Amino acid sequence: MSKKMYEIVENPIQVERVVEKVTRREAGAITTFIGTVREWTNQKRTIYLEYQAYKPMAVKMLTQIGEEIKMKWENTEVAITHRIGRLDIAEIAVVIAVSSPHRKAAYEANEYAIERIKQIVPIWKKEHWESGETWIGDQLGKVSYPSGQPLSVGKEE
Amino acid sequence: MSKKMYEIVENPIQVERVVEKVTRREAGAITTFIGTVREWTNQKRTIYLEYQAYKPMAVKMLTQIGEEIKMKWENTEVAITHRIGRLDIAEIAVVIAVSSPHRKAAYEANEYAIERIKQIVPIWKKEHWESGETWIGDQLGKVSYPSGQPLSVGKEE
Amino acid sequence: MITVLFFAQLQEVIGKERIEFEASNITVGELKEKLMRSFQLSQLENVMTAINEEYALAEDVVSDGDIVAFIPPVSGG
Amino acid sequence: MITVLFFAQLQEVIGKERIEFEASNITVGELKEKLMRSFQLSQLENVMTAINEEYALAEDVVSDGDIVAFIPPVSGG
Numbered sequence: 386m387s388k389k390m391y392e393i394v395e396n397p398i399q400v401e402r403v404v405e406k407v408t409r410r411e412a413g414a415i416t417t418f419i420g421t422v423r424e425w426t427n428q429k430r431t432i433y434l435e436y437q438a439y440k441p442m443a444v445k446m447l448t449q450i451g452e453e454i455k456m457k458w459e460n461t462e463v464a465i466t467h468r469i470g471r472l473d474i475a476e477i478a479v480v481i482a483v484s485s486p487h488r489k490a491a492y493e494a495n496e497y498a499i500e501r502i503k504q505i506v507p508i509w510k511k512e513h514w515e516s517g518e519t520w521i522g523d524q525l526g527k528v529s530y531p532s533g534q535p536l537s538v539g540k541e542e
Numbered sequence: 543m544s545k546k547m548y549e550i551v552e553n554p555i556q557v558e559r560v561v562e563k564v565t566r567r568e569a570g571a572i573t574t575f576i577g578t579v580r581e582w583t584n585q586k587r588t589i590y591l592e593y594q595a596y597k598p599m600a601v602k603m604l605t606q607i608g609e610e611i612k613m614k615w616e617n618t619e620v621a622i623t624h625r626i627g628r629l630d631i632a633e634i635a636v637v638i639a640v641s642s643p644h645r646k647a648a649y650e651a652n653e654y655a656i657e658r659i660k661q662i663v664p665i666w667k668k669e670h671w672e673s674g675e676t677w678i679g680d681q682l683g684k685v686s687y688p689s690g691q692p693l694s695v696g697k698e699e
Numbered sequence: 700m701i702t703v704l705f706f707a708q709l710q711e712v713i714g715k716e717r718i719e720f721e722a723s724n725i726t727v728g729e730l731k732e733k734l735m736r737s738f739q740l741s742q743l744e745n746v747m748t749a750i751n752e753e754y755a756l757a758e759d760v761v762s763d764g765d766i767v768a769f770i771p772p773v774s775g776g
Numbered sequence: 777m778i779t780v781l782f783f784a785q786l787q788e789v790i791g792k793e794r795i796e797f798e799a800s801n802i803t804v805g806e807l808k809e810k811l812m813r814s815f816q817l818s819q820l821e822n823v824m825t826a827i828n829e830e831y832a833l834a835e836d837v838v839s840d841g842d843i844v845a846f847i848p849p850v851s852g853g
Contacts (some may be wrong), residue, residue, distance in 0.1 A: 403557050404576060413580035416652075417572065419561060420853050423570035439783055439845055442829040443852075467852060468851065479853055486580060488656060495573075495694050496649050498670050499853055507826070507845070509784035509850025520785040522849025527612060558729070577776050582735025593775065596706055596768055600753040600775075624775060629761025636776055656776055664768070666707035677708040 390464045391447035393440050393508075397468050403480040406464035410486035416491040418499050420479040422472050432513045436469040436478060439507040443467070446506040450498055454483065457497070458490040465498065467508060478510075545593060550595050550626035550665075555623050560637040565620035569641035573648040575656050577636040580605050585590065586602045589670045593626040596664035600624065603628040603663040607655055613642065614654070624665060634666075701761055702767040703734070709746065714740055716736075728757035730767065746771050778802075780811070780837055781845040786823065805834035807844065823831055823848050 388406050400419060408414055411442075423436050429526045451463040467479045481498045486493040545563050557576060564572055579591050608620040624636045638655045642648040659665075667678045704717050722730070725748070730742045748755045748769040754770075761767055791822055799807070803848050804827070808820045824847040825832045832848075 396661060399558065400561055400574075401556065402555055406626065408578065408632055410581040413578055415578060417557075417576070417643065419572040419574070419649075420645075421565065421570055421572060421641075424567040437554075437784055437787075438852070439781065439826075439829075439847070442826055442845065447828050465691040475565055475569075486612075488577075489655075491575075492649060494655050496645075502853045503850070505831075505850070505851055506852050507783065507846065507847050511784070512850040520788075520848070521851040522784075594707055594710075595775070596704065596749075596752075596770070599749055599768065602752050642700050659776045660773070662754075662773070663775050664706065664773055666771065667774040668707070673747075677771070678774040679707075 388464075391451060392466045393438050393443050394466055395467050395470045396468070398468050398477045398480050400477070400480055403466050407461070407482045407484035409461040409462060409484055411460070411486060412462065413486055414482045414488035415482060415490040416484075416488075416495040417482040418479070418495050419477055420499070422478060424474045426512075428448050430515050431474065432515060433474070434472045434478070435465050435511040435513065436467075436472065437509050437511070440469075442507050447502070450501045450505070453501065454494045454497060455468045458485065458494045461485045461490055461494050463494070463498065464490050465502070467502075467506070472476065472542050491541045544604070547620075548601050548608060549623045550597050550600050550621050551625050551626045553625070554639050555634045560587070560621050560623050560639045563641045564619040564641035566641055567617060567618065568617065568643055570643055571648040571673055572639060572641045573637040573645075573652040574640075575636070575652050576634055577656070579631050579635060581631045583669070586669075587657055587672050588631065590628045590631070590673060591635070592668040592670065593624075594666045594668070595624070595626045595663065597626075599664050604659070607658045607662070610658065611651045611654060615642065615651045615681065618642045618647055622659070624659075624663070625657050626665065639648035661665050700763060701730075702766045703730075704766065704767070707771045708771055709771050711738070721747060722761070723763045725761050726757065727755050727759050727767070730761055731757070734769075767772065777840060778807075780807075781841045781843065783846070785847055785850045786846055789817070791833055799838070800840045802838050803834065803837060804832050804836050804844070808834075822848065
């Protein structure tokens with residue numbers, strides 16, 4: 386099909402547009418996951434977020450996740466759009482839509498998609514707090530890297 | 543709040559409008575369930591559906607489901623819109639949106655909502671097949687009532 | 700006066716959305732019996748009942764002014 | 777010529793999005809060693825590597841014309 390099912394975009398995401406991509410006559414259930422920018426994490430207040438992606442590889446990995454889902458859950462269709470750049474509080478960072486003839490598969494496959502995104506898709510989030518900024522690394526058990534650590538600044542080759 | 547979180551409507555449902563009702567600065571995850579009209583059920587082809595509701599009680603029951611969710615999953619927000627009247631294939635019958643600070647609760651609470659709707663909300667679906675029509679009764683184990691049965695037509699009092 | 704509402708297949712079988720009649724201190728169970736006789740309905744057993752938009756039990760009493768609704772197995776969603 | 781891409785905190789620490797240099801038949805592990813020395817990076821161990829947009833292992837070989845990307849722990853979603 387000619388619709389782009391897996392996209393990295395720089396402008397606000399329209400939920401309806403992503404849902405439309407998976408809407409089919411044979412599907413009775415569509416689930417979506419919408420990830421938004423949360424203001425408070427534990428006691429820390431986020432001012433805004435900045436997402437960066439390795440774009441071509443991110444699209445490839447999103448596509449792979451979709452293929453994995455279609456193998457695991459029969460007759461599902463998947464669309465994922467992730468936004469990058471600066472995002473303010475309550476703005477949408479990611480929309481995952483899964484359609485299926487039956488609802489159970491639509492819920493399970495959707496949750497699988499977000500778990501896999503957090504594992505393998507090369508996208509990074511930088512939290513801008515009131516008190517500073519940090520790149521967040523979820524992949525290896527919520528590791529976070531305060532700027533400049535654990536890497537020390539060096540000179541160029 | 544003044545937004546109508548639980549609604550029975552007769553016109554097409556905008557997913558975005560329902561999502562907006564639960565969008566909050568403290569939520570990082572929003573899940574939606576979108577129930578659409580499926581063309582094929584087993585080997586039978588649906589031409590269109592007709593939904594009927596006992597409207598005031600349906601809104602009351604949707605509200606109750608929302609309250610149940612807020613008791614079970616901390617800091618969730620819920621909005622549900624169900625459409626009635628005639629619906630064609632692939633049109634949206636129901637949208638459930640749940641927001642939460644964390645995604646696990648948003649998925650679980652959303653699935654709980656659709657299960658409860660199918661148990662207690664006074665809304666009925668009439669399938670118009672190629673070969674006839676049937677009111678569907680899901681509540682007691684997928685009972686269906688071909689028109690005129692098991693009730694026999696009688697005269698008025 | 701009691702108002703009784705019918706939906707879905709029940710509404711089609713009875714041919715009306717609502718009926719009104721005089722009665723008081725009748726239970727839901729008794730009301731069902733009465734309607735089954737009046738309309739020659741073979742069964743209302745697996746049809747739930749609501750009084751004033753709340754689900755009711757067979758032994759609950761219907762009073763003057765109440766709105767009773769018969770709720771066939773639901774199929775929303 | 778090999779192209780190496782940096783992202784997130786790595787990009788900030790190194791101060792560039794990409795570097796290019798001559799090399800051939802070098803493994804991912806050897807390339808990491810070389811970069812750690814060149815940029816005085818204290819660690820690249822938990823940074824994954826992709827060759828031409830596919831995740832690669834330390835023993836995989838980088839060839840002329842390849843694009844190598846260092847992928848710090850991801851945090852999308």
